[in-house]
Amino acid sequence: MFRSQYDTDVTTFSPQGRLLQVEYAMEAVKQGSAVVGVCSATHVVLAALKRSFSDLAWHQRKIVPIDEHIGVAISGIAADARVLTKRMRDECLQHRFVYGDAMPVGRLVHLVADLCQKCTQRISRRPYGVGLLVAGVDESGPHLYQTCPSGEVYDLVGMALGARSQSARTYLERHMDEFSSASREALIRHALWALNETLASAKDQHLSAENCAVGVVSIGDDMRFHLYEHEQVQPLLDACAFPKSGGTATETSTEQAPQNVTDSDEHHDATMQQDTP
Amino acid sequence: MFRSQYDTDVTTFSPQGRLLQVEYAMEAVKQGSAVVGVCSATHVVLAALKRSFSDLAWHQRKIVPIDEHIGVAISGIAADARVLTKRMRDECLQHRFVYGDAMPVGRLVHLVADLCQKCTQRISRRPYGVGLLVAGVDESGPHLYQTCPSGEVYDLVGMALGARSQSARTYLERHMDEFSSASREALIRHALWALNETLASAKDQHLSAENCAVGVVSIGDDMRFHLYEHEQVQPLLDACAFPKSGGTATETSTEQAPQNVTDSDEHHDATMQQDTP
Amino acid sequence: MFRSQYDTDVTTFSPQGRLLQVEYAMEAVKQGSAVVGVCSATHVVLAALKRSFSDLAWHQRKIVPIDEHIGVAISGIAADARVLTKRMRDECLQHRFVYGDAMPVGRLVHLVADLCQKCTQRISRRPYGVGLLVAGVDESGPHLYQTCPSGEVYDLVGMALGARSQSARTYLERHMDEFSSASREALIRHALWALNETLASAKDQHLSAENCAVGVVSIGDDMRFHLYEHEQVQPLLDACAFPKSGGTATETSTEQAPQNVTDSDEHHDATMQQDTP
């Protein structure tokens, strides 16, 4: 914690060639509630845990549609995400107006990434403290991208961001071979199972129609991004057949999830300590 | 109090990915006098405690109309609130001029939030030290929103901000199930009872026509924001049947308020110490 | 005095959510010589103690007319006040030119307050170190406002600013019930008696035609701001029947002022120490 002198000004490299401010901004991404994305050869699915800052507030949106064919899951500073997603919507609209068709997903993602990169090089702004999972389809098929505060972009088959996401990533890595050929329903189940892992060590929390959102977009005739929230989520959750609250969530999930989850649980304990959502 | 180096410049992330200046601005919101908002399926009610900086001054306005269908309750730095609310009025006027109808509530709230977010990312300005409860109706029904110095927005069924507001939030959380179907009169009583909780531990203070304001907006033919101040508030207070000053306020309120208020009183003592209104 | 790190830059919040630079600017207001304002249902009266920085200089103006119907009493940094009052005169002129009638008092006051607020949020300027008492009449009647370095505005029935003003405020609070129905002459006497209180503990100083100015504006046919200085003030002072210099000023004033002034004297001693005019 005493890495002074190089970490307060984003325009300064440390002697090791690192941009510490950017790395700290990535910590802000880790503090958001968990989001998960998975991509098959035909579909992309986003799943997100909606966190409510108070019992009196509606859960905040964690998955937001950008254009007909693109949706985004958010982890990090909500106000920064709103600014970026608004810009994404404007770019898509502008593209439709100018070219008469939908913005390719990769192009949109790189526009966002350029916005993020600029904030890491100019002294007048801080980096955006938000990570996005961008799901969309275009002529080249379905795509799942991740953007970072650093301006970097990753092309993914699956990813989990936010608090306690390490356990979700462990799940995804174990099942990634099954994604490519998975059906729409199977892919949604994978996303929800992975999301459920992030709650496995928290006794009184479990996925519900209230705290969970799912977004799906597919190739084919209907290339539209569908967002499932509230009661629409319940059938999807039911299809997962999570263990109901009884016994510790971790034990129960171990029984139904693939055999190697116990191994991932050990990672849980480590990540629990460093994540403070 | 020794969190130096990361907390003086709003554009700098701490190693934990936090923006401490924004968090400090939120403390400014806590120093304002209490405001309460509640939302039913048909109405939104704001109630505010007006604080006078001197016996010689008129009480400052804490609830201000923005447009015919929208009103705002303020907690935090009054001068910042004036700037934001003035901007909100301009935006509503502009919207009526351009589109010929009323600004949707959510759109207005996000405009304010974007203004707030910008101040957290540019080095030339400090964050706005004010929180707003925005009440309004539009075609999608009644809405209660909260804006924060961080630029975040919350969609709410009820909320209390400002000094000693924890006790009001406790009240609201206990009664939130009753809000949705509450009548106009019942909803006003809930707002005033919650507001009264913030005074419960202060012996010589109680709600009066002088220190209290109420704002109501409803769906239906008359979608106008009504502000009740001075003598107009008295009937509303009378309807609450608060205990008159006699005995300690805390004890008395316990008798008439729901049974679990004593539990909330324990929270009082904690919040009393950190709030210094 | 060791509140370092948060108090040198106006754009920075302290961890308690305070803007210390603004609070220090308010100290500059306290260092000005005393000004008093009182408002009845029909009149507003300003009274000010003119301080001379040398026997060789004419007393500086402390009450200045802004427009026909508005005048201002100043406490704080004179150069800042000159800039603000000049801007107020320009705004009034502009309003008469555009709308053909007099600027409403409240609107003018909020323009000033916005100027003050901007200086508290932008890093390129310090806050204005001046407080104004603004007296005026418009269609909604007589008004007395106070503006602060913070950009806050107060709507008042009476107020005293500047060095040793606490004793004047104590006087005003004791007599505030009499203001509303007071005649023009009675209201002027109240203002001068309150102003006299600020001198009560200074042995060789007393109000005189030289060091004192009075401004009056009334509703009715003649809605003009009248400024009384030099020999014009003497009749007003004579009407107050202050005790002539003989014995200590404090004792004498106690005899003629309301009975509870002795109580206020105890406050004197405290405020004397912190005020260093």
Added chain:
Amino acid sequence: MFRSQYDTDVTTFSPQGRLLQVEYAMEAVKQGSAVVGVCSATHVVLAALKRSFSDLAWHQRKIVPIDEHIGVAISGIAADARVLTKRMRDECLQHRFVYGDAMPVGRLVHLVADLCQKCTQRISRRPYGVGLLVAGVDESGPHLYQTCPSGEVYDLVGMALGARSQSARTYLERHMDEFSSASREALIRHALWALNETLASAKDQHLSAENCAVGVVSIGDDMRFHLYEHEQVQPLLDACAFPKSGGTATETSTEQAPQNVTDSDEHHDATMQQDTP
């Protein structure tokens, strides 16, 4: 000398509400050589001690004409004074061009003061380190003003600025009752006697046609500012009948000056130490 943190940036208030940089700029004024101004009902007289930075240099001008009817005496940083006086000349020219007559003295002085005030509020510039005594006549009679680095303006009957000016001010205060009705000649003598006081304690210095300048402007037909330098000053000095060098200057002056000068000498010793011209 350890008033750190609040005194290096002019835009920052100290916790006592002071602008220390402005106060330090006023110290620069005290380091200039002495200038004196006196004002009667009909005339204004400026007198200045010209200091030469080397025997090889001509004495610098300390009294400069601004317009036909206005002249200025300078104390402080010469380069700053040149910038301000040039601006004053431009404004007078502009006024004559636009309005066809002479700039009122007070208006010109307030233009200068506004320039000075701006430098105390913007972070991009330091305050002007110069004080001006402005002498002029207009339709409202003769005027003597002083401008300060703070942007403040004083309306004066007499004043002395610069090194060892305290003794001159003491002289002026003792004789100020005689100024109003003084003749042109008498007023010049007062100015030179006051100026001579600033040299009283310096053994080998005395007023001479070389180191002294006098400026006079009067009401009446000839409202022009007359500047007396070099040989023109000698008759004015002769009329003063100063004691020639012999014995200490202080003693001698005591004999011819009014009886209470010995009292002022005690002030000399104090001010000698803090003035380091």
Added chain:
Amino acid sequence: MFRSQYDTDVTTFSPQGRLLQVEYAMEAVKQGSAVVGVCSATHVVLAALKRSFSDLAWHQRKIVPIDEHIGVAISGIAADARVLTKRMRDECLQHRFVYGDAMPVGRLVHLVADLCQKCTQRISRRPYGVGLLVAGVDESGPHLYQTCPSGEVYDLVGMALGARSQSARTYLERHMDEFSSASREALIRHALWALNETLASAKDQHLSAENCAVGVVSIGDDMRFHLYEHEQVQPLLDACAFPKSGGTATETSTEQAPQNVTDSDEHHDATMQQDTP
């Protein structure tokens, strides 16, 4: 690590005439995964190790085409590289539009270098933390250039950048005499053998069709940059006849690589410690 005061601000020289911030940016280049370039009299070949930040992500592109005749291999901060390569593509397009033919390679490289240099001299931006190997052909033949964060440009016959690149450079230096007359196939083998050296000390890593990309551009009729990725790379790898995993990679490579590789291995150990990819 205590080289304070001169290394945090890029605009400041150290007393030794060094720009430490630029040197730290060069460290960022060393942290990228390895890239290799070799140039013969007729061909230029780029080879790169694609690193995946997660098993779930596709390997990031390390070799990107710029124009028909130019390609670039990247080492360092990916987001900075994306900004620079995008600018390069724009410049090539613009050149084709204006002049009707392909941008000369050297001219393009110097445009990039000027962008980099500007960031080392202006205070508002940090240096770009990326190094590029630029391969292209134009009328003057094949070219291999390296650009640096400092804005410097090198004209090369071979080069390796990034993590553990010292061992690759050692390989290139030993074989550089063979490059000039090497066939297309031989040159590709040299590039891959050099790239393989960077993995020699890492037990479980070896070049594969997944983690490796090759780019080739040649003079002659087809002056196009060809990029080989995924399955296209396998034949090229097969042609190298690397030892399959079995025994330590270092030992095996020693057997098949030129005789002096053991000597280079000693360099490995040194560079391993300072490289922390």
Added chain:
Amino acid sequence: MFRSQYDTDVTTFSPQGRLLQVEYAMEAVKQGSAVVGVCSATHVVLAALKRSFSDLAWHQRKIVPIDEHIGVAISGIAADARVLTKRMRDECLQHRFVYGDAMPVGRLVHLVADLCQKCTQRISRRPYGVGLLVAGVDESGPHLYQTCPSGEVYDLVGMALGARSQSARTYLERHMDEFSSASREALIRHALWALNETLASAKDQHLSAENCAVGVVSIGDDMRFHLYEHEQVQPLLDACAFPKSGGTATETSTEQAPQNVTDSDEHHDATMQQDTP
């Protein structure tokens, strides 16, 4: 050397009202090689010691013509001088173009001084580290001015700037009564004798046609500035009859120079230590 806090930023006054950065810039002037100027009623003469930074370099120009009637001698930072003299040439050209005649000398000097003053008040620039001796004639006769980094201007009969210039000033002060009526030849001799004083204590240095330049401008028909360099200087040096190298220069000069030079030598020793040319 511990005058911290007030001396690094030119826009900041020290508590004593001083601008230390400006004072340090004046030290830069003292580090230049010596220049001398003398002015009679009919002529102005500049003489300068040209210092070569290497035996391989031509001596730098120390006296430069500005316009037909004006020349300048430079002491301080050469690059700053080049910028200022270029600006002076532009202003003279512009004046000739607009008004059809030569720029008055005083006007040109004040333009330069204003440029210098601006740099002492704006935070974005440092003061110019150069002093100029400006020699010229116009309708009001011959003029010798000195400009300073502070923006101050001095009107002179003689002056010496730069390293070891104190001894030259001592010479000038002793002979200044002879300047006014001196002939062209006599005035040149005075300038060279004074310049020679600056070398008096340096054993192996003496004025020569190589290291010395002389500029002369006179009233009368030919009001042109004549610059004598190289072989043109030799006759002027010969006319001075300096002692040839033999014995110490100091002793020899004492014999031929006026009798009071020995007295000045004592000053030498003092100034030698503080000057480090």
Added chain:
Amino acid sequence: MFRSQYDTDVTTFSPQGRLLQVEYAMEAVKQGSAVVGVCSATHVVLAALKRSFSDLAWHQRKIVPIDEHIGVAISGIAADARVLTKRMRDECLQHRFVYGDAMPVGRLVHLVADLCQKCTQRISRRPYGVGLLVAGVDESGPHLYQTCPSGEVYDLVGMALGARSQSARTYLERHMDEFSSASREALIRHALWALNETLASAKDQHLSAENCAVGVVSIGDDMRFHLYEHEQVQPLLDACAFPKSGGTATETSTEQAPQNVTDSDEHHDATMQQDTP
């Protein structure tokens, strides 16, 4: 090395009137590889040691043509040199376009120097860390200039810059009398002999056609700058008859070089330690 406070910001003078940042930039010049320039009455010759940052890179250009009649040798930061030389080429082109003939050498040099000076006075940029030797001919004959980071310009008969250049300067000083009348061939030999001195103490380095470049420009019919590199240099080197590698270079050179080289060798040892090329 503890000259803090005055040396990090180029806009600040030290109390001794020095601009330390500029001095540090000059250190950057010393770190470049050596360049030499010599000027006769008819020719100017540049010679430079090309340093390769790797065996794999072509030697960087150290002598670059600017216009037909001007060439430049570079020592210092290569990227800064590229920016400056590009600007020089633009200015020459512009001059040819506007005036129809070649830019005078001195004028071009002063344009560069002004660019350098600006960077030493404005806070937004660092000084250029490069020194140039500019060789050219124009109507006034052949010219050799040196520009510095400070913005200073020197007019030279010979000069050496960069690492170990002290020994070359010693050579040049010993032979400077021979330059003026030297033939083209003799002048080239002087330049190469001087350049060779910078390698004298490095055992395995000697001038070769690979690491050495020569530029020549002459008056007469062909006023073009000729650059000799690679095989073109060999005849020039052969004409110098340097001792072949055998024995220490220093000893050998002593035998063939003029007799006083041994004396210069003593300087070698001193300069070796401070130069760290």
